[in-house]
């Protein structure tokens with residue numbers, strides 16, 4: 001599977017995230033709904049009836065969401081199996097398979113990035129080995145992927161990501177130490193943060209304008225409304241499309257090839 005296959009393709013999906021996910025108004029979705037129930041804006045053809053208005057309706061949850069390509073993968077299988085999904089309800093088994101696929105696609109996304117970042121021979125071999133195992137797992141029928149499959153893969157991938165992060169940090173980190181886990185609205189403007197570890201940190205509304213973010217680890221961090229104007233993110237670690245969609249940037253923000261520039265960043 002290529003990095004491009006891990007990008008969301010709503011046009012090749014039966015609106016699975018609009019059915020399978022639990023979501024709330026507070027997170028920028030149109031309504032509070034339980035998992036398995038179709039969003040009331042999803043039409044019979046599995047298309048969003050207000051897609052062109054998501055921006056003006058400020059539905060950030062819908063605009064920012066990313067399934068790592070699990071939607072089109074699962075939809076292709078559903079089609080092949082001739083499974084009928086009703087307008088109102090999603091079958092529990094199909095929903096569970098979709099959730100499992102999303103987790104595996106996310107792991108694959110991170111491993112593919114890791115491969116691009118490391119030069120160390122032994123780490124390259126281990127990462128490639130894990131990547132091959134994951135790709136074999138993803139060739140299974142989605143309904144045959146088990147919970148233990150996911151857990152084993154999750155632990156192995158996390159182990160690799162930890163080693164890659166440690167290796168890169170040792171090589172590139174400067175003297176800036178990041179202490180704490182919550183940095184709501186903090187300004188890091190023009191700071192040299194090369195190699196810093198922001199993984200799993202709350203960075204909502206932080207200002208990174210003109211900062212040096214080379215080799216900064218963003219694994220699982222919450223960057224909603226963080227400002228990346230005039231920043232080069234091409235060598236930052238473990239960014240996802242969801243993180244980029246939920247953050248701010250401008251024309252001068254540089255992104256790696258595998259991330260798509262949000263339309264609002266073209267100013």
Ligand code: SF4
Nearest residue numbers: 018039041042048062
């Ligand atoms: S508003 Fe549209 S994109 Fe958002 S959940 Fe509903 S159908 Fe999906």
